[in-house]
Amino acid sequence: xxxxxxHSHCTFCDGRSLPxxxxxxxxxxxxxxxxxxxxxxxxxxxxxxxxxDDMPEYLQEIxxxxxxxxxxxxxxxxxxxxxxxxxxxxxxxxxxxLPLDYRIGSIHFIxxxxxLIEANMVCIDGSFNNYAYSVKxxxxxxxxxxxxKYFETTIDMVEAGGIxxxxxxxxxxMNGQKYTDFSFSEDWYQTPFRExxxxxxxxxxxxxxxxxxxxxxxxxxxxxxxxxxxxxxNIPVMVNSDCHYPQLVNDGRKEAFELLKKTGFKSTRELVxxxxxxxxx
Ligand SMILES: [Zn+2]
Ligand SMILES: [Zn+2]
Numbered sequence: 001x002x003x004x005x006x007h008s009h010c011t012f013c014d015g016r017s018l019p020x021x022x023x024x025x026x027x028x029x030x031x032x033x034x035x036x037x038x039x040x041x042x043x044x045x046x047x048x049x050x051x052x053d054d055m056p057e058y059l060q061e062i063x064x065x066x067x068x069x070x071x072x073x074x075x076x077x078x079x080x081x082x083x084x085x086x087x088x089x090x091x092x093x094x095x096x097x098l099p100l101d102y103r104i105g106s107i108h109f110i111x112x113x114x115x116l117i118e119a120n121m122v123c124i125d126g127s128f129n130n131y132a133y134s135v136k137x138x139x140x141x142x143x144x145x146x147x148x149k150y151f152e153t154t155i156d157m158v159e160a161g162g163i164x165x166x167x168x169x170x171x172x173x174m175n176g177q178k179y180t181d182f183s184f185s186e187d188w189y190q191t192p193f194r195e196x197x198x199x200x201x202x203x204x205x206x207x208x209x210x211x212x213x214x215x216x217x218x219x220x221x222x223x224x225x226x227x228x229x230x231x232x233x234n235i236p237v238m239v240n241s242d243c244h245y246p247q248l249v250n251d252g253r254k255e256a257f258e259l260l261k262k263t264g265f266k267s268t269r270e271l272v273x274x275x276x277x278x279x280x281x
Contacts, residue, residue: 001257002268002279005249006035006078007104007167007208007240010163012058013039015244023065029073031178033218033271034249035076036062037104040095043088059099069110076101076271080167083157084116090162101271104208105163107171112138124150131175131216142219143179144188147172151192158199164276168201168210168221168242184225194229201233206269206276209260211252212242220256227263236269236278257281 004180008022009015015022019036026034041052050058069075078100081090089098090103108122122134124146124252140146150172158166170193176182182187200207207230210221222230230237239256260268260281267278 001196001254001281002239002270003029003031003250003253004035004238005031005243006033006076006102006238006271007037007210007239007242008035008244008249009048009080009244010036012036012054012061013050017246019061019065021096021246022249023069023073023075024185025249027069029250031073031249032072033076035078035101035271036124037078037080040079040081040090042082042109043082044118046118049082055098067267074271074273078102078104080104080106080162081211082109083153084109084121085111085114086156086160088116089157089160091168092162101274102164103162104165104167104216105157107151107157109151110153112128122146124175128175128178133177135237137261143176143182147176147182147189148192150230151196154196155192155199158196158203161203163205165206165208165238167208168212169196169200170222171188171210171245173223174213174219174221184223193226197226197229197233197235201235206236206238208240209237209256210240211256212243214252214255220252220259224259227259227265231264236270236276237265237269 010019039049041050066075081103083089083105090105108125109123111120113120123130135146149170239253241251267280269276270279
């Protein structure tokens with residue numbers, strides 16, 4: 001099992017502790033590598049995204065920690081970059097020019113108009129109440145239409161590029177599965193999901209195995225059922241806890257590695273001395 005984590009949040013966004021607290025936890029649990037991936041700045045302010053003005057301080061602080069703990073832990077600086085639309089995503093010069101070790105591409109918001117303000121966003125990652133409100137308002141109360149839009153947006157994100165890792169690639173099911181007509185096995189879900197995975201494979205991107213809700217709700221992103229498909233398509237994976245609290249850095253890791261092994265994965269892709277390498281499980 002690899003003791004590494006590349007998806008984590010700290011007080012620079014909506015994480016609940018200072019970056020150094022996560023490092024201390026990682027070191028005391030024998031970690032080899034640790035990466036920060038604060039929520040990227042957006043064209044509008046939210047509760048969980050890092051303001052653009054804080055970027056220099058974020059980069060500086062992680063650099064300071066890299067130096068301070070260099071003999072105990074490999075520390076990396078990344079970002080979890082929102083794909084909003086073709087005009088605002090990881091491929092724009094602002095993100096490309098940041099001195100980052102890696103970039104995770106995630107979808108949390110789907111804009112319902114070209115005007116990128118929070119009021120025009122469908123948030124797929126918040127409370128079920130908000131989600132249900134949006135499905136009713138914009139998708140005629142038909143969960144299939146939101147799922148379609150979500151996977152189309154995922155295709156656009158992968159095509160746009162500028163990312164190394166696809167973050168929680170099917171998080172749409174977290175709230176979506178609460179609808180009675182939701183189904184993982186029907187064509188309207190399977191076809192676009194598989195299309196996304198094939199494109200990710202073609203582009204040579206990695207997919208994280210996100211354990212944030214694994215112990216709490218037994219939900220893995222991607223869904224457990226699809227691990228074998230990732231393996232068949234030879235898509236490189238790593239296990240990330242997407243933690244917001246230091247004590248959750250290691251949450252679900254052991255269980256996820258057991259599942260990967262059972263599925264037939266022989267390695268995960270890891271940053272070793274600054275380079276992505278396949279490391280045997
Ligand atoms: Zn996320
Ligand atoms: Zn995250």
